[in-house]
Amino acid sequence: MNSAIRIHQYGGPEVLSLDSVSVGEPSEGQVRLRHSAIGLNFIDVYQRTGLYPVGSFPQTLGMEGAGVIEALGPGVEGFRVGDRVGYAMALGSYCHDRLIEADKLVKLPDGIEDQTAAAMLLQGMTARYLLKNSYPVQAGDTILVMAAAGGVGTLLTQWANHLGVTVIGCVGSPEKARLAQEQGCHHTILYTQEDVATRVRDITGGEGVAAVYDSVGQATLHASLDSLRPTGTLVSFGNASGPINDFNVGLLAQKGSLYLQRPTLATYVRNRELLDGCANDLFQVVQSGAVKVKIGQAYPLAKVAQAHRELEARKTIGATVLLP
Ligand code: NDP
Incomplete structure (x- = not known):
């Protein structure tokens, strides 16, 4: 048994x-x-x-x-x-x-x-498709990562750094802020206390970020939309605070012709070729020491x-x- x-x-x-x-x-x-x-x-x-x-x-x-x-x-x-x-x-x-x-x-x-x-495997292959498929980052981009000290967050932050991206990480406590900085967050925001979009505008000289990777869901939706630059991308990939059930698509126009994706890892590993590609990329970046x-x-x-x-x-x- x-x-x-x-x-x-x-x-x-x-x-x-x-x-x-x-x-x-x-x-x-x-x-x-x-x-x-x-x-x-x-x-x-x-x-x-x-x-x-x-x-x-x-x-x-x-x-x-x-x-x-x-x-x-x-x-x-x-x-x-x-x-x-x-x-x-x-x-x-x-x-x-x-x-x-x-x-x-x-x-x-x-x-x-x-x-x-x-x-x-699950969190790392997620970080991989978020950075390479959902919004393919470019060196020099600035991105915002919610729950940056968590499982997906720590891998996403390190991998984005490796790709030459500036990372702003939102975290729930000062201890997590220290950890997120060790993982490569250039800036951290205590989203339980600070106004996220205001901080992001300050950090980016008013421009906003190219993409927000938001796994928190309901509680952070509007802060995420308000942190994006014109034509920026919100990747809403989780519901830690609860699901987003009603969404007014018109907000994407009002806030600067934004893009929105709600992805799942299952799509990006749906056959042998995709699974091996995703896993091998993760193994390489970990074996190289770029992501720990x-x-x-x-x-x-x-x-x-x-x-x-x-x-x-x-x-x-x-x-x-x-x-x-
Ligand atoms: P984490 O280790 O990131 O844990 C979740 C974190 O979310 C918490 O530590 C907390 O960090 C933050 N958080 C914010 N609000 C809440 C809340 N109300 N209740 C609980 N936690 C909250 O978990 P995982 O790395 O396993 O997953 C992260 C997210 O990514 C999840 O939402 C998960 O569903 C999603 N995900 C989506 C995938 C996809 O393909 N779509 C695949 C893998 C994960 P803090 O205290 O700093 O706020």
Whole structure:
């Protein structure tokens, strides 16, 4: 038998239930994977609460992990038993062993440890598509990053720096401001206390930023729009403070012919070619030392409810891993 953290209904951290489940044998296209580390992401909270529905109950939560292949199902090509692999965006990672489609896996190169992979694959591939696809940054641009001391935020900040971009980071506390500066934020704004758009105008000489990468959602929407230069881009990629349900498209015209995108990583890793391209780019930038993965905290898998509480209470920094 295998331990898994499942939900039987939507709700608070208390619905995370430690269950014994049988894993079974991999079917066509699947492998059986033994996790050595599991990534915690804010999407896990949305799935626990039902903001992003998970389909049916009971459901093992978690989207990201790393480990070793223990068995191959029929028709799996390109992988062997014993390979070290990782994945992001495959529901069901909060467990020791799982079955997973081989299509979702990437092999981990030497030099990328399992914990690092579990901490960075989802958030790092997100940083990559945000900077290269959503609004492709140019050296010399100034951008605004919300939740700059968080998992995605620390990777996005470092990677943007590497590309020659000036980064303004919004953070929730002075301690997070120090961390964000260490990660390469040129300027930080305490968005819980300061007026963001006013600070951004001061920093940019009145111009505004080329792009805002906003994962906070409802609470920061207007500050983000007001911080953009004419024809700037708002990439609204998360809902940590709640979803944006009503949006007046006319605001984009009023505030300077702005662009708005609401992307998801799933689109940018939807086939083998895209997944490998995205993962390899991330591996390279980490192996080169240009981007360092900040694991701010680790919890035993059985303590996942505590990890959710701290993530939602804005107490975490950088990435979080769960250890099976
Ligand atoms: P983080 O580590 O960034 O944690 C979330 C952070 O958001 C908090 O630490 C906090 O930082 C900030 N925050 C602001 N308001 C709130 C609030 N009301 N409640 C809780 N947190 C708040 O998480 P992740 O790196 O896992 O994810 C960051 C965001 O990116 C999430 O919104 C996530 O959904 C999104 N995301 C989207 C993807 C996509 O493809 N669309 C893929 C991956 C992530 P502070 O205290 O500094 O404000």
